[in-house]
Amino acid sequence: MSSKMVSSHIRKHYPSILVVEGFWGTGKSGLIAEIRKSYPCVFIPEPNHIEYRIKNDISNWYRKEHRRRFELAKKYNRLGEHVVMERSIISSLAFYFASTGILPSWTGRELKKFSETNTQVIFLSKDKKATLRNSSYIQDKTVRMLISRDSGFYDRYLGFYKEILPTILATKILITDLTNNSGFEKAKRVVRNTLRSHRKNRTFLGERTDKCVSAVVMYKDKFLLLFDRNRKHFSLPQGHLEINETKVATAKREIEEETGFYDTEVLRPIGRYSYRYFVNKEVLKKTITVYLVNLKTLKRKGKKLGSHEKYDNCFLRYHDALRNLKWPEDKEALTRAWHHLNKKA
Incomplete structure (x- = not known):
């Protein structure tokens, strides 16, 4: 069976994984809260190295956590559940690219896993000036310093999702601006189309x-x-x-x-x-x-x-x-x- 036929079969017969990505402070939590109130799904929150007191090799820790969480999402899918993930390994790729200007050697290996599932990616953005103005509230000091010291970090981060990711990821991607209400409504429509199907298939879990x-x-x-x-x-x-x-x-x-x-x-x-x-x-x-x-x-x-x-x-x-x-x-x-x-x- 060809990769296109496999993808079509997955979309038709399996529940979905909805990945919500975005720059810090762009409204991921608000959209996810709306999803969790409106649709029967299992939610997997984003990992946080500060909560787990990780101080060394932080990037590698995130990569391992994202990999573990995606395997968990696939497990829930097999049990008949829609899954909503707050961030994924794509966030690690975007951070790496925004910090260095190049993609890591493991890019293709990690993204290949997305083609094995019925995954929809939503990337949220907002007005650049407002986003950077609110960056002082970001919990992670490393991220705050990168944004404040590197004027190109924000542009490279968004550029990764808008220009690079669509060329290397074989799954559906929505990039929407939440600066006005129309962007939020667009995201909600995609969520509705993604999560309303397969209701007869769920739930196999108690x-x-x-x-x-x-x-x-x-x-x-x-x-x-x-x-x-x-x-x-x-x-x-x-x-x-x-x-x-x-x-x-x-x-x-x-x-x-x-x-x-x-x-x-x-x-x-x-x-x-x-x-x-x-x-x-x-x-x-x-x-x-x-x-x-x-x-x-x-x-x-x-x-x-x-x-x-x-x-x-x-x-x-x-x-x-x-x-x-x-x-x-x-x-x-x-x-x-x-x-x-x-x-x-």
Whole structure:
């Protein structure tokens, strides 16, 4: 069977792998959050060497991680699941090319694996000036320095996706500018066409439901965030419902356990979202209800954290909190709370 016939057979009979690529700060997380809310798929987040405290041979670590994650995506495909990946080995290629101006010797060997799957690549970009202006918020210091010191890094990075990748990758590629809303709508149409098929084929995996509660906690004119010292990012307090526990009770308990603050008033629910991920040979569908909570005083007790949890409490004003939150779902919850509070005022 020829390579074209194999590719056609794969597209017809197998679920898809959707790879979301993009320059830092161009909206990958926002698009992925929209996908996870709208389509039944398994999500594989991008690797982060900072979270894993990798300090040596970082480029090679990313290459190995991307290879491992792609093999995992193929496994989920064989089990009948659509997969959404945040970045892939293509990101490592783009970074290498933007840094050196040449392609690495392993380019063809790594990209050949994409032809064995039903893969769609989406590359997101935005206005250059706005992108570079926001680069100071990039977590990785090495990337920040490259962008600030090398005026051609950004252009070579985009040039790789726009001019080089289409000539060496035998799979579908969408390059879209999210500076205006039309680019986002174009990306959503491609996502819909990619993930709406093969529904009858999924799912061969068991699916378990997990109910959780998240809280946007306000104190006067600031919001309470958790800084995870292990993973180096900010999030909202969140936790699982216990047996015979109401969602309101869960919100109050989780805030007390994770922050120590107990003098709270749950004001109202402000949203709910779900997403799916793979764990222990089954798909876990996690549904999170978000509450707006008022912290009446700063009375507190000792935190009750798990052995793996290391959180610091941080009070931030709205715009600082919005910029620092890692997860798009947390950002959306904070924005809803902010609009509700201003409308009420």
